[in-house]
Amino acid sequence: MTAEAIGQTLIYGITIGSLYGLAAVGLSLIFGVMSYLNVAHGTLLMLGAYASYWLFSLYGVDPFLSIPVVMMTVFLVGLILYVLVFSTLAKLETDSRIKNSLLISFGLMLVLDNLAILFWTADERTVTTFYSGAVLEFLGLRLPYVRLSGLALAVMGILALHLLLTKTYFGKSVRAASIDWEAATLMGIKVNKTYLFSFAISSALAALCGTLFCLSYAVTPTIGEAWSIKALIVVVLAGMGRIGGVFFAGLLLGVVESVSVFFVGASYQEVVGLVIFVLVLMFKPQGLFTMKV
Amino acid sequence: MLEIHAIDVFYGDLQALWGVSLNVQQGEIVSLVGPNGAGKSTLMKTVSGLLRPATGSIIFDGIRLDRVPAYEIVEMGICMVPEGGRLFSSMSVVENLELGAFNIEARKERFEALERVYEIFPVIKARKNQMAGTLSGGEQQMLAIGRALMSQPKLLLLDEISLGLAPLLVQSIFRVIKMINDSKQISLLLVEQNVRMALELGGRGYIIETGRIVGHDEAQRLLESEKVKKAYLGLGEVQGEN
Amino acid sequence: MEHKTKNAIILGCIFALLLFLPLFIKTDYVINFLVLVFLYVVVTQSWNILGGYAGQVNIGQSAFFGMGALVARMVWVSGMPVYIALVAGGLSAVVLAAIIIMPALRLRGAYFAIGTLALAVIIRITIGNIYPDLSFLPGEYLAAYALTPRYYVSLGLMVITTVAIYLIVNSRLGLGMVAIREEEDAAGASGINTFKYKVIALTVSSFFAGLAGGVYAYYQASYYPYTPFGLLWAFEPILITFIGGTGTILGPTIGAVGYVVLKELFAITLGEMSVIVFGILFILVVLFLPGGLIEASSRVFRLLARLNKGSQSL
Numbered sequence: 001m002t003a004e005a006i007g008q009t010l011i012y013g014i015t016i017g018s019l020y021g022l023a024a025v026g027l028s029l030i031f032g033v034m035s036y037l038n039v040a041h042g043t044l045l046m047l048g049a050y051a052s053y054w055l056f057s058l059y060g061v062d063p064f065l066s067i068p069v070v071m072m073t074v075f076l077v078g079l080i081l082y083v084l085v086f087s088t089l090a091k092l093e094t095d096s097r098i099k100n101s102l103l104i105s106f107g108l109m110l111v112l113d114n115l116a117i118l119f120w121t122a123d124e125r126t127v128t129t130f131y132s133g134a135v136l137e138f139l140g141l142r143l144p145y146v147r148l149s150g151l152a153l154a155v156m157g158i159l160a161l162h163l164l165l166t167k168t169y170f171g172k173s174v175r176a177a178s179i180d181w182e183a184a185t186l187m188g189i190k191v192n193k194t195y196l197f198s199f200a201i202s203s204a205l206a207a208l209c210g211t212l213f214c215l216s217y218a219v220t221p222t223i224g225e226a227w228s229i230k231a232l233i234v235v236v237l238a239g240m241g242r243i244g245g246v247f248f249a250g251l252l253l254g255v256v257e258s259v260s261v262f263f264v265g266a267s268y269q270e271v272v273g274l275v276i277f278v279l280v281l282m283f284k285p286q287g288l289f290t291m292k293v
Numbered sequence: 294m295l296e297i298h299a300i301d302v303f304y305g306d307l308q309a310l311w312g313v314s315l316n317v318q319q320g321e322i323v324s325l326v327g328p329n330g331a332g333k334s335t336l337m338k339t340v341s342g343l344l345r346p347a348t349g350s351i352i353f354d355g356i357r358l359d360r361v362p363a364y365e366i367v368e369m370g371i372c373m374v375p376e377g378g379r380l381f382s383s384m385s386v387v388e389n390l391e392l393g394a395f396n397i398e399a400r401k402e403r404f405e406a407l408e409r410v411y412e413i414f415p416v417i418k419a420r421k422n423q424m425a426g427t428l429s430g431g432e433q434q435m436l437a438i439g440r441a442l443m444s445q446p447k448l449l450l451l452d453e454i455s456l457g458l459a460p461l462l463v464q465s466i467f468r469v470i471k472m473i474n475d476s477k478q479i480s481l482l483l484v485e486q487n488v489r490m491a492l493e494l495g496g497r498g499y500i501i502e503t504g505r506i507v508g509h510d511e512a513q514r515l516l517e518s519e520k521v522k523k524a525y526l527g528l529g530e531v532q533g534e535n
Numbered sequence: 536m537e538h539k540t541k542n543a544i545i546l547g548c549i550f551a552l553l554l555f556l557p558l559f560i561k562t563d564y565v566i567n568f569l570v571l572v573f574l575y576v577v578v579t580q581s582w583n584i585l586g587g588y589a590g591q592v593n594i595g596q597s598a599f600f601g602m603g604a605l606v607a608r609m610v611w612v613s614g615m616p617v618y619i620a621l622v623a624g625g626l627s628a629v630v631l632a633a634i635i636i637m638p639a640l641r642l643r644g645a646y647f648a649i650g651t652l653a654l655a656v657i658i659r660i661t662i663g664n665i666y667p668d669l670s671f672l673p674g675e676y677l678a679a680y681a682l683t684p685r686y687y688v689s690l691g692l693m694v695i696t697t698v699a700i701y702l703i704v705n706s707r708l709g710l711g712m713v714a715i716r717e718e719e720d721a722a723g724a725s726g727i728n729t730f731k732y733k734v735i736a737l738t739v740s741s742f743f744a745g746l747a748g749g750v751y752a753y754y755q756a757s758y759y760p761y762t763p764f765g766l767l768w769a770f771e772p773i774l775i776t777f778i779g780g781t782g783t784i785l786g787p788t789i790g791a792v793g794y795v796v797l798k799e800l801f802a803i804t805l806g807e808m809s810v811i812v813f814g815i816l817f818i819l820v821v822l823f824l825p826g827g828l829i830e831a832s833s834r835v836f837r838l839l840a841r842l843n844k845g846s847q848s849l
Contacts, residue, residue, distance in 0.1 A: 037649060039652075085818060085822070088822060098648070098649075099648060102594065102648060102649075102652070103770070103773065103774070103777070103817070103821045104817075104818050104821050104822065106766070106770050106817070107814045107815070107816075107817030107818035108814070108818060109814075110810055110811070110813065110814030110817065111811050111814035111818070114810045114811045114814065115811055118807060118808075118811070169391070169395065169400070172384070172388055172391065173392065173395060175381070175383075175384060176381045176384065176392050179381045179383060179384070180379055180381060182343060182375075182379070183375060183379040183380075183381065184381075184392075185342075185343070185363045185364050186341060186343070186363065186367065186372075186373055186375060187364075187367065187392050187393055187395045187396075187440075187444070188364045188365075188367035188368055188395045188396040188399075188444065189364060189392070189395055190364050191364070225656070225766070226660070229652075229653055229656040229657065229660075232649065232652070232653050233653055236649065236650070236653065266664065267661075267665050268661070268665070269664075270657050270660045270661045270664060271657075271661050273657060274635075274654065274657040274658070274661065277650075277653060277654070277657065278635060278638055278639075278654070281642065281650050
């Protein structure tokens with residue numbers, strides 16, 4: 001077990017972990033703001049991945065360049081989905097919202113995932129650009145440029161969200177609505193509109209994660225479900241609170257998984273996640289990074 | 294400017310208000326007093342749009358308020374300071390104030406409004422970057438009032454602002470709101486368990502008991518009335534069963 | 536005629552019908568279909584004990600079903616008699632529940648739901664990683680495969696499960712569980728050990744789901760070991776109970792039958808699109824029927840009962 005091997009493992013863990021964090025941030029946003037649990041969140045990620053893939057393979061658009069378009073498109077999809085499917089849940093109180101949104105988003109996942117299989121088949125799609133194999137050699141470590149850029153963009157995406165939430169009026173209204181939506185209404189905040197745009201933003205972030213995903217991994221319709229769960233685990237690990245916590249929880253999961261592959265092999269890496277999840281549930285159900293409640 | 298005509302308000306199947314009528318003229322102070330659970334907060338929630346009356350109407354400057362969603366009511370110039378303040382505790386003092394000026398018109402004037410609030414409540418200015426939840430009870434109440442002022446209201450609804458505060462603090466806050474009414478010409482509708490302090494502000498008063506208005510007069514006269522003195526001020530001679 | 540006696544007679548007739556069915560219906564299709572229906576009834580009933588009666592909505596029933604299937608298959612294929620394999624499956628599901636799900640019981644309401652969902656999916660992915668290959672029946676087993684015994688085993692399981700749940704629900708245990716559902720804090724304050732009842736409900740729920748999984752493994756000639764761990768087996772009992780009504784025994788049963796029939800109809804008529812249309816229906820049902828169809832149908836029953844009484848008094 002050389003230092004390089006450990007370093008390599010850590011790097012891979014961090015790069016995939018940053019994507020976990022990015023995927024989880026959107027989920028955490030809508031759960032924190034409106035107490036909706038969107039099991040179809042990963043499906044939106046999958047849509048983003050496919051969008052970038054098709055733009056690349058049909059029109060030669062570089063995935064990095066496709067990001068604005070893909071995010072915009074899925075943002076609109078998010079708006080539509082919210083209006084059609086999730087808006088009526090706003091009348092319910094918290095516990096009902098969570099249960100109903102879980103069920104509804106499951107139905108949504110069924111529909112969208114299977115539409116994807118119908119239209120795009122279950123074949124694996126990979127994006128191979130001229131720079132796909134390029135690697136940065138640093139201290140004996142091989143750092144693929146694609147994954148490094150993915151890390152950078154994930155961090156940027158999360159920072160952008162943070163800035164949105166702290167520096168803009170809209171962002172502040174989102175935070176206010178998540179703390180006390182009745183009081184927010186009394187300030188003149190249109191809570192429904194706030195929910196609508198929060199959902200759309202969350203979708204756009206998922207799509208960004210999807211694009212970054214397609215650069216390094218094969219895309220199939222099944223990644224939706226898998227990443228929904230990954231995001232969910234990260235959200236639970238992080239607990240409710242600042243976005244930074246979610247990001248670090250993602251990194252943690254990524255690193256732990258990566259390291260465990262090293263020790264117990266790929267088949268059991270999920271088990272490690274499971275064990276951590278159960279431990280957190282047992283001893284710190286409010287999450288690892290929450291502000292003290 | 295505000296007219297409430299015979300409203301009935303229900304919580305599900307439970308009736309909370311029976312045929313309540315009330316009005317507030319421009320520039321007035323009106324107090325609604327009564328015991329716990331009489332329906333005071335219910336009335337405030339109905340005026341601010343969180344509840345809808347089953348019958349009757351609420352009219353503000355000629356517009357039917359009971360058909361308007363809560364967030365629009367703020368834009369029309371009514372702002373409520375809810376019971377307990379309901380601040381956004383994990384956001385800073387400044388952010389809370391800024392959120393008070395959320396509606397577009399108020400937003401344009403928020404910098405001036407902020408300065409005015411700081412003038413009225415210097416304590417708040419000193420703590421402007423602290424998390425709202427870390428302020429003391431009195432400071433939170435002041436922040437809640439300041440936040441409501443940010444919306445450039447014509448009518449302020451104050452729901453039990455004396456609750457949980459020491460008497461001296463209550464006095465100083467009441468002095469402030471009287472000043473707000475005097476100089477800024479903002480009308481006040483307050484709901485209070487502390488009958489004396491509320492009525493001493495002047496203006497008019499309504500007495501509410503178990504969901505019905507049972508008395509209405511000028512505040513001064515209410516203060517002097519035997520009934521009020523006995524029931525709420527613990528004064529006057531006991532004359533047996535009334 | 537007394538209400539209860541009338542019910543008993545109806546149930547008896549249905550049971551007799553099902554019991555003797557294979558004698559006069561020889562089409563495999565119908566038998567296969569009924570086996571599936573019975574399995575769905577058992578899984579839904581088992582979910583209902585924890586989710587409907589005790590009020591702990593869990594989205595991980597698939598973990599118990601899948602575990603039962605996994606262990607039962609292994610035990611059976613290794614030479615043991617089927618019944619032992621089935622019981623082993625049921626017990627393994629209980630063990631799984633004890634290790635994995637019990638810590639989650641500390642969570643309330645929706646957080647319990649989320650926790651169980653995540654656990655169920657992780658388990659599925661892990662099983663898929665460890666046992667990715669198709670599970671075949673060894674030669675002799677395949678040669679000896681007959682539908683009829685499988686029909687009776689699944690029918691028997693359905694009857695046993697329904698009876699067991701009926702007994703539990705009408706006992707003090709059942710009362711305790713409903714108390715928890717209605718007001719968890721009050722129940723604790725009135726001296727009911729809420730945790731104990733949750734554990735009992737979980738044990739019963741997982742045991743029967745595990746047995747059902749075992750029957751599934753007995754019934755399916757070849758399948759992927761991770762399939763019974765799939766999320767559909769976690770969400771479908773919830774949807775069925777949603778429609779059929781949570782606090783009853785009849786509701787989920789009728790719901791399960793109706794659901795499987797509907798699903799089959801869709802599959803026949805719509806083919807590829809069936810899952811998609813199904814998903815849309817799923818969404819619509821949750822959106823528009825938050826109280827479940829049972830509320831609507833119970834009003835219809837009451838109306839019919841009034842009409843019935845009216846006509847009798849004439």
